[in-house]
Amino acid sequence: MISFPNAKINIGLVNHGLREDGFHEIRSTMYSIPIYDSLEIVIGNTGNDKCSLTISGIEVSADDNLCKHAYQLLDSEFDLGPVRMHLHKVIPIGAGLGGGSSDASKTILMLNEMFQLKMTVEDMKIRAAKLGSDCPFFITNEPVIATGRGDLLERTELKLGGYFLALVYPNFHIDTGDAYKHIQGSKDKVAIDPDSKKIRDWREYIFNDFENYVFGTFPEISQIKSDLYERGAVYASLSGSGSSVYGIFPSSVDLTSQFGKYQVWKLTL
Numbered sequence: 001m002i003s004f005p006n007a008k009i010n011i012g013l014v015n016h017g018l019r020e021d022g023f024h025e026i027r028s029t030m031y032s033i034p035i036y037d038s039l040e041i042v043i044g045n046t047g048n049d050k051c052s053l054t055i056s057g058i059e060v061s062a063d064d065n066l067c068k069h070a071y072q073l074l075d076s077e078f079d080l081g082p083v084r085m086h087l088h089k090v091i092p093i094g095a096g097l098g099g100g101s102s103d104a105s106k107t108i109l110m111l112n113e114m115f116q117l118k119m120t121v122e123d124m125k126i127r128a129a130k131l132g133s134d135c136p137f138f139i140t141n142e143p144v145i146a147t148g149r150g151d152l153l154e155r156t157e158l159k160l161g162g163y164f165l166a167l168v169y170p171n172f173h174i175d176t177g178d179a180y181k182h183i184q185g186s187k188d189k190v191a192i193d194p195d196s197k198k199i200r201d202w203r204e205y206i207f208n209d210f211e212n213y214v215f216g217t218f219p220e221i222s223q224i225k226s227d228l229y230e231r232g233a234v235y236a237s238l239s240g241s242g243s244s245v246y247g248i249f250p251s252s253v254d255l256t257s258q259f260g261k262y263q264v265w266k267l268t269l
Helices: 066-078 099-114 121-129 176-182 196-205 211-217 219-230
Strands: 006-018 024-036 038-043 051-057 083-089 144-147 152-155 164-169 235-238 245-249 263-268
Touching (some): 006 099, 024 164, 066 099, 066 121, 099 121
Antiparallel strands (some): 006 024, 024 144, 164 263
16 A cells, blocks of 8 residues: 655644643644655565564655554554565655654554444544644544644634745754754634635734744745745745744745755645
8 A cells, every 4th residue: 555645734834831741732724735755554474573664765764753653553552464664755854844753644544444443433532632733633634723732723714725835944854852942832812714715915923933043043944035025925834843944825926046955845736
């Protein structure tokens, strides 16, 4: 079986401070975008290891990988048969795009189907949350407002069809844990959720609280956001804790000259 785990962006991210369990209380809108890894899982003998994983594309660890962790989580409960996995990695790591979480959730979805585990969507979300805060989002890939540590999801009617997205990856990653150590938050901070009818006003009231730390530490990323606005974006933002920055445009735009040294995706939403 082959599947294609997709990326996501965060539209706004408000940090309400550190919780007693050590996680941060956040509120953010999460929206799927069409950038994909590819994941193949085959049932069969793998030698001494019940789950073997090979990786191509972007270099990431095969031993400490969320696809294997997802298999091990379900295997401990359902005693799965042996599988061979191959992951072709395209979505950059440490970019705020949720690529690893998406890979893990697709693994759960695929194993549920392949081994006829009969888990419901909610069953899979509960298990996905054990692997990462934003993993449950990728079980359904619907636009949501995420609260709690990012695992409590409320469906939103946000629709961006007809707009174009330019995503810029500056060719280096940001450690999520380190970014959370520096993020400023307040329990009294008001979060305003994005309304697709008012997208041209988002610039005035939809903010990502990671930007203060990330832009101060990496001015190059701040410049990318400024350049996207200069090229006509109606809204631009850091995604998640970075390092990628996206711009939403009313029509397709050529960014080759502006961002030639970076990795750039131009996408139709």
